Amino acid sequence: MQYKSQAVAKPYFIAAIGLFVGQILFGLIMGYQYVVGDFLFPAIPFNVARMVHTNLLIVWTLFAFMGAGYYLIPEEAETELFSPKLAIIMFWIFLVAGALTIVGYLAVPYATLARMTGNDILATMGREFLEQPLPTKVGIVIVALAFLFNISLTVLKGRKTSISLVLLLGLWGLAVFFLFSFYNPSNLVLDKYFWWWTVHLWVEGVWELILGAMLAFVLIKITGVDREVIEKWLYVIIAMTLITGIIGTGHHYFWIGAPEYWQWFGSVFSALEPIPFFMMTVFAFNMVNRRRREHPNKAATLWALGTGVMSFLGAGVWGFMHTLAPVNFYTHGTQITAAHGHMAFFGAYAMVNLTMISYAMPMLRGRSANSRSAQTLEMWSFWLMTVSMVFITLFLTAAGILQIWLQRMGSNPMSFMDTQDQVMLFYWLREIAGLVFFVGLVLYIWSFFYKKGEAHIAA
Amino acid sequence: MSETFTKAMARNIFYGGAVFFFLLFIALTFDTVQTLPKRDHRENITDSVVRGKHIWETRDCVGCHTILGEGAYFAPELGNVYKRRGGDFIKAWIKSQPTGAPGRRQMPQFNLTDEQLDDLVSFLKWTSEINTNNWPPNIEG
Numbered sequence: 061m062q063y064k065s066q067a068v069a070k071p072y073f074i075a076a077i078g079l080f081v082g083q084i085l086f087g088l089i090m091g092y093q094y095v096v097g098d099f100l101f102p103a104i105p106f107n108v109a110r111m112v113h114t115n116l117l118i119v120w121t122l123f124a125f126m127g128a129g130y131y132l133i134p135e136e137a138e139t140e141l142f143s144p145k146l147a148i149i150m151f152w153i154f155l156v157a158g159a160l161t162i163v164g165y166l167a168v169p170y171a172t173l174a175r176m177t178g179n180d181i182l183a184t185m186g187r188e189f190l191e192q193p194l195p196t197k198v199g200i201v202i203v204a205l206a207f208l209f210n211i212s213l214t215v216l217k218g219r220k221t222s223i224s225l226v227l228l229l230g231l232w233g234l235a236v237f238f239l240f241s242f243y244n245p246s247n248l249v250l251d252k253y254f255w256w257w258t259v260h261l262w263v264e265g266v267w268e269l270i271l272g273a274m275l276a277f278v279l280i281k282i283t284g285v286d287r288e289v290i291e292k293w294l295y296v297i298i299a300m301t302l303i304t305g306i307i308g309t310g311h312h313y314f315w316i317g318a319p320e321y322w323q324w325f326g327s328v329f330s331a332l333e334p335i336p337f338f339m340m341t342v343f344a345f346n347m348v349n350r351r352r353r354e355h356p357n358k359a360a361t362l363w364a365l366g367t368g369v370m371s372f373l374g375a376g377v378w379g380f381m382h383t384l385a386p387v388n389f390y391t392h393g394t395q396i397t398a399a400h401g402h403m404a405f406f407g408a409y410a411m412v413n414l415t416m417i418s419y420a421m422p423m424l425r426g427r428s429a430n431s432r433s434a435q436t437l438e439m440w441s442f443w444l445m446t447v448s449m450v451f452i453t454l455f456l457t458a459a460g461i462l463q464i465w466l467q468r469m470g471s472n473p474m475s476f477m478d479t480q481d482q483v484m485l486f487y488w489l490r491e492i493a494g495l496v497f498f499v500g501l502v503l504y505i506w507s508f509f510y511k512k513g514e515a516h517i518a519a
Numbered sequence: 520m521s522e523t524f525t526k527a528m529a530r531n532i533f534y535g536g537a538v539f540f541f542l543l544f545i546a547l548t549f550d551t552v553q554t555l556p557k558r559d560h561r562e563n564i565t566d567s568v569v570r571g572k573h574i575w576e577t578r579d580c581v582g583c584h585t586i587l588g589e590g591a592y593f594a595p596e597l598g599n600v601y602k603r604r605g606g607d608f609i610k611a612w613i614k615s616q617p618t619g620a621p622g623r624r625q626m627p628q629f630n631l632t633d634e635q636l637d638d639l640v641s642f643l644k645w646t647s648e649i650n651t652n653n654w655p656p657n658i659e660g
């Protein structure tokens with residue numbers, strides 16, 4: 061750690077991991093409700109567990125992005141953070157708002173929560189991923205703006221690198237596109253059309269800029285490869301992201317009432333979206349192969365390479381699989397979608413966060429890397445989580461193919477619920493793989509407390 | 520990457536590409552918004568449909584079901600449920616939840632009034648008439 065104020069990143073990373081654990085616990089609850097339908101009913105209905113699962117995912121990702129910003133920006137700008145105090149205040153505001161929201165979901169019926177929190181004044185709730193009550197949404201905007209203000213001023217008073225610039229662009233984009241979550245017309249078609257401006261333009265647009273900048277930062281640090289080379293790659297990758305990904309939004313406009321020409325625009329452009337993800341993989345391996353130093357943090361290197369591979373598999377390969385309109389006609393809204401959503405979100409965003417945390421946490425704790433044995437444990441957790449996520453994806457894909465076959469093809473289609481009974485085996489297997497994932501996550505946390513062996517002392 | 524291809528060139532492609540394709544996206548959106556009235560039949564969005572959508576949202580129906588293929592995959596598609604089941608069935612179904620059948624997936628009891636049930640059905644009826652380019656593939660959704 062080169063600048064004292066980078067220390068504010070630490071609580072952000074810790075909160076991120078804590079919320080990640082919550083996310084997985086609720087994933088396991090839902091996974092069990094998929095096979096034993098009345099599990100925890102009516103205490104925790106499926107839709108409540110789902111909003112807890114997905115909202116915790118979003119919130120822990122935001123915590124990790126902010127932690128990454130607070131850690132990376134001072135080092136890139138070569139100056140102390142504009143206001144460490146503001147960063148700590150915002151941390152507590154965000155944590156308390158997040159916790160209250162989750163308690164609200166679990167403790168009160170959703171309709172009551174909506175009434176209590178002003179949804180009748182401005183209705184924004186009850187849409188997938190955007191279930192948060194109005195005060196929470198406003199809170200997210202305030203915290204994001206305070207964060208952006210803080211890091212933007214830091215960059216303005218210091219060195220301006222391409223990595224900082226790309227990170228700032230991505231984070232400002234995140235805040236701007238979140239504003240569409242406040243737009244909820246009573247016309248469902250318009251509602252859906254602009255809902256995707258938050259959801260798609262996040263994960264297949266501006267978040268990829270954040271992902272690229274975080275990965276580039278860690279790669280510079282662990283490989284020592286020339287900044288010019290790394291930043292050139294970064295620009296090419298994110299250029300391809302936006303060239304393909306913006307019009308690629310059209311892959312969500314095939315069947316929601318939008319005009320037919322979106323089948324062409326959406327199919328063609330989104331079919332090119334795997335390119336930047338493929339480049340990300342090549343980038344990570346290339347830089348590690350051309351490394352000019354042997355960084356003692358092997359675990360962080362493994363996470364960085366893993367992010368490249370898994371984001372390409374989840375977003376690139378599984379995304380491509382169902383993105384052409386004639387295929388999507390059958391796969392739309394099935395377990396295929398869930399399979400892709402899991403591997404892409406984990407492979408790209410969860411993994412880049414874990415990469416950053418793996419690199420930065422030892423530094424924040426005053427050493428360049430953890431002891432060899434702690435790293436071995438962390439690498440075990442990497443493999444357990446990654447491999448079980450591959451299996452979760454494969455089982456859901458199998459369930460999805462069968463679902464389509466039984467329910468959407470042939471002259472004598474089965475009903476939705478009858479089809480679900482037929483694919484139960486794969487839901488059981490998914491739940492088992494989910495338990496292995498959870499073991500990996502526990503090992504991951506344990507690796508932070510693992511004391512045996514000497515830690516590498518900061519240079 | 521070759522040496523003659525510089526970082527400045529890469530940066531320019533990024534800015535140029537981003538701006539160009541964002542403007543194209545805005546233009547396509549403009550055209551879409553112009554053509555939508557013919558496809559979404561918004562003249563049929565009555566007050567009842569509006570209230571129905573509000574009930575749909577405040578009960579988080581989309582947390583279990585899909586609607587036009589978007590949402591959760593735990594329970595059946597409802598974009599075409601009006602065509603599959605009809606209004607009376609939908610109302611009777613919602614009123615009789617949960618089934619309580621052991622081990623089966625359960626839907627909560629929302630204690631909706633008759634007027635609220637009518638609104639919800641109006642919303643689902645209007646939704647089923649949107650021009651979706653013939654999706655879903657069949658009536659099962």
Ligand code: HEM
Pocket residue numbers: 188263264311312330331333334371374375376378379380381382383384388391392393394397400401402404405408409588589590
């Ligand atoms: C890291 C990047 C990505 C993430 C995190 C991601 C995540 C997701 C998620 C969560 C959904 C489900 C949305 C919903 O609930 O309705 C989804 C849908 C979809 N994604 Fe991605 N995705 C990514 C990249 C891609 C790419 C690169 C492609 C295409 C090559 C793609 C193609 C699709 C398609 C076609 C759907 C709609 C599925 C349907 O019709 O049901 N995604 N994605």
Ligand code: HEM
Pocket residue numbers: 084087088090091094110113114117397398401402405406410490491493494495497498590591592593
């Ligand atoms: C490891 C155990 C996990 C289990 C058992 C699990 C289970 C589930 C279930 C049952 C759903 C709801 C699917 C539906 O709507 O019917 C879901 C949704 C989702 N989960 Fe997980 N999950 C797990 C881990 C994760 C992880 C690690 C991530 C990402 C980092 C993730 C991201 C998501 C996303 C993005 C959705 C929404 C998908 C969509 O709309 O298509 N989950 N999960």
Ligand SMILES: [Fe+2]
Pocket residue numbers: 260264308309311312
């Ligand atoms: Fe997308």
